[in-house]
Amino acid sequence: MNDHDRDDENQLNEQQLEKLRGNLRAFHDYLQSRAAQNVAQFAYSIDGRTFHYEAPLTLPIPVGSYVQIVTDDDQHYLGQIITKSVVKREGAELGLELDIQRDVFPEGVNMSSVTDRLRVSALEGTGVLLGTVTADSIAPTSNTDTFQTATLDRADAALVSRYLAGPRRNASLPIGQALYVDGDATVRLDAGGFNRHTFLCGQSGSGKTFSLGIVLEQLLLETDLRIIVVDPNSDFIGLDEPRPREEVNHFRPDPLSPEAYDELVGRYREATEGLHVYRPKTVASEDDDVLRVRFGDLSRTEQGTVLELDPLDDREEFNTFWHVLDGLDDREYSWDEVQDAIAHNFTAEARQLGLRIENLGLADWDVWCSPGESSLVDTLDRSDWRCLVLDVGTLGSASEKMVVTNAVLTHLWRERNRRRPTLVVVDEAHNICPQEPADELQAISTDTSVRIAAEGRKFGLYLLLSTQRPGKIHDNILSQCDNLLLMRMNSQSDLDHLSAILSHVPASLLDEATKFGLGETVLGGKFVQNPTFAKFEGRISVEGGSDVPSTWAKRRE
Numbered sequence: 001m002n003d004h005d006r007d008d009e010n011q012l013n014e015q016q017l018e019k020l021r022g023n024l025r026a027f028h029d030y031l032q033s034r035a036a037q038n039v040a041q042f043a044y045s046i047d048g049r050t051f052h053y054e055a056p057l058t059l060p061i062p063v064g065s066y067v068q069i070v071t072d073d074d075q076h077y078l079g080q081i082i083t084k085s086v087v088k089r090e091g092a093e094l095g096l097e098l099d100i101q102r103d104v105f106p107e108g109v110n111m112s113s114v115t116d117r118l119r120v121s122a123l124e125g126t127g128v129l130l131g132t133v134t135a136d137s138i139a140p141t142s143n144t145d146t147f148q149t150a151t152l153d154r155a156d157a158a159l160v161s162r163y164l165a166g167p168r169r170n171a172s173l174p175i176g177q178a179l180y181v182d183g184d185a186t187v188r189l190d191a192g193g194f195n196r197h198t199f200l201c202g203q204s205g206s207g208k209t210f211s212l213g214i215v216l217e218q219l220l221l222e223t224d225l226r227i228i229v230v231d232p233n234s235d236f237i238g239l240d241e242p243r244p245r246e247e248v249n250h251f252r253p254d255p256l257s258p259e260a261y262d263e264l265v266g267r268y269r270e271a272t273e274g275l276h277v278y279r280p281k282t283v284a285s286e287d288d289d290v291l292r293v294r295f296g297d298l299s300r301t302e303q304g305t306v307l308e309l310d311p312l313d314d315r316e317e318f319n320t321f322w323h324v325l326d327g328l329d330d331r332e333y334s335w336d337e338v339q340d341a342i343a344h345n346f347t348a349e350a351r352q353l354g355l356r357i358e359n360l361g362l363a364d365w366d367v368w369c370s371p372g373e374s375s376l377v378d379t380l381d382r383s384d385w386r387c388l389v390l391d392v393g394t395l396g397s398a399s400e401k402m403v404v405t406n407a408v409l410t411h412l413w414r415e416r417n418r419r420r421p422t423l424v425v426v427d428e429a430h431n432i433c434p435q436e437p438a439d440e441l442q443a444i445s446t447d448t449s450v451r452i453a454a455e456g457r458k459f460g461l462y463l464l465l466s467t468q469r470p471g472k473i474h475d476n477i478l479s480q481c482d483n484l485l486l487m488r489m490n491s492q493s494d495l496d497h498l499s500a501i502l503s504h505v506p507a508s509l510l511d512e513a514t515k516f517g518l519g520e521t522v523l524g525g526k527f528v529q530n531p532t533f534a535k536f537e538g539r540i541s542v543e544g545g546s547d548v549p550s551t552w553a554k555r556r557e
């Protein structure tokens with residue numbers, strides 16, 4: 001064996017080198033994972049209202065979830081995670097002496113020791129202290145509830161349930177289960193919170209309509225609040241029809257026994273006795289009321305807008321029109337009576353007016369009451385109803401929808417001094433109160449909605465507006481909404497818009513909406529104690545307005 005051969009033998013071959021590298025890597029990973037496991041899991045509070053925390057990456061505490069905090073002196077707190085981020089810190093330096101002869105390395109490689117610095121990743125963030133937990137209460141904290149070292153862990157379902165049940169003087173509306181809790185924790189809305197305006201938004205398919213249905217069902221079951229639903233997609237025409245037990249159970253975590261189902265349905269039928277579904281004559285069944293208004297129910301401005309009359313550009317016609325209306329006995333005139341009066345006015349302007357009506361096709365609208373026929377607006381004045389569902393979705397034209405909606409909103413505002421608590425629910429609200437109205441009818445409905453949003457509360461008029469396009473709603477209305485129900489929303493600009501206008505839910509919680517699944521929501525405002533993450537569950541009534549089934553896409557046999 002010559003010197004050269006001996007050198008080759010002493011040197012590590014590729015396989016041995018790979019093994020050495022592997023061992024070093026394994027040792028590194030072992031120390032790294034030990035370091036990660038040893039990340040402290042602690043919290044401290046310097047103001048008694050909020051806390052800071054650090055925890056291992058593996059601790060499942062999503063933003064919005066509940067945590068239990070126990071201090072060194074055994075004070076227990078319930079907290080909620082508000083922000084969460086990953087920090088990477090430099091850990092200890094790891095050094096390894098290599099007991100290997102220098103000449104075993106291939107040429108150019110020279111190693112007597114290796115060193116490596118561990119890098120430790122951990123969670124850190126902030127939260128709010130929701131209360132001090134004792135055996136019989138969860139009391140608000142004060143600014144003296146400061147602590148330096150406390151352990152932090154996920155809160156158990158029993159504690160979260162206790163918190164969510166809260167001390168309530170008002171009726172509670174169970175709407176589903178809290179998210180991020182191992183076990184059942186029912187989320188209940190405080191019915192008293194509906195004396196504020198409410199904003200519900202989420203992108204298409206997030207479960208808005210289904211969830212709104214649950215809120216309405218619970219309001220019907222548990223309160224006496226009168227409800228008017230402006231329903232542009234015919235989604236709530238089955239609100240008074242309970243589903244069969246199997247279907248009800250399909251949407252519940254705790255299936256109802258036949259007896260419990262009968263009891264619930266019995267109560268629901270009672271609660272919906274005063275529910276009337278108003279539908280266009282073309283589709284109304286015997287049980288439905290006919291969705292019609294009198295021309296005289298509209299304000300003069302609305303009437304002129306329907307005829308597309310401009311007081312200055314069309315001054316002659318406009319003036320004739322006003323005189324015709326003045327000649328009618330009282331406000332309760334029908335469209336037919338107006339047309340009749342125009343036909344009996346033999347002036348040139350009246351003839352122009354008649355032609356205008358004919359050309360606009362106004363006489364063919366389905367929404368006009370015949371002479372003597374009772375109008376939807378008459379019902380608004382009565383007190384023998386509990387809920388009115390207005391199926392404007394089936395009306396023939398967008399203008400007819402707006403006419404009915406305007407007639408209702410204008411009347412409610414005009415009669416506000418009656419002070420009858422009424423929740424006005426408007427689905428697809430961006431069509432009724434847009435930031436930028438597309439036409440005169442929209443401008444009128446926006447104007448009335450802004451008034452109701454600003455001053456309606458003191459007269460008992462509360463809005464519940466639902467939309468998938470929060471950026472399109474008039475800012476002066478959005479800013480008046482004290483309750484928020486946010487479902488899945490992918491658009492960051494919409495979320496930024498919401499957080500700029502609404503202050504009751506921190507932006508970091510709103511941002512969670514991008515991760516929501518079907519039916520999941522964050523609730524904030526007067527109807528919950530603090531922002532609450534939930535999944536809607538427990539729909540009772542039939543959903544209307546379903547999409548056309550995609551059976552055409554089925555695989556061919």
Ligand SMILES: Nc1ncnc2c1ncn2[C@@H]1O[C@H](COP(=O)(O)OP(=O)(O)OP(=O)(O)O)[C@@H](O)[C@H]1O
Pocket residue numbers: 202203204205206207208209210211251468518519520535536537543
């Ligand atoms: N919490 C839920 N549990 C079970 N099914 C749900 C839930 N929420 C919604 N769904 C179902 O998901 C589908 C879509 O829901 P929904 O119509 O309420 O969505 P949406 O946000 O109103 O959509 P769009 O704006 O397009 O009308 C429906 O078939 C509904 O039955």
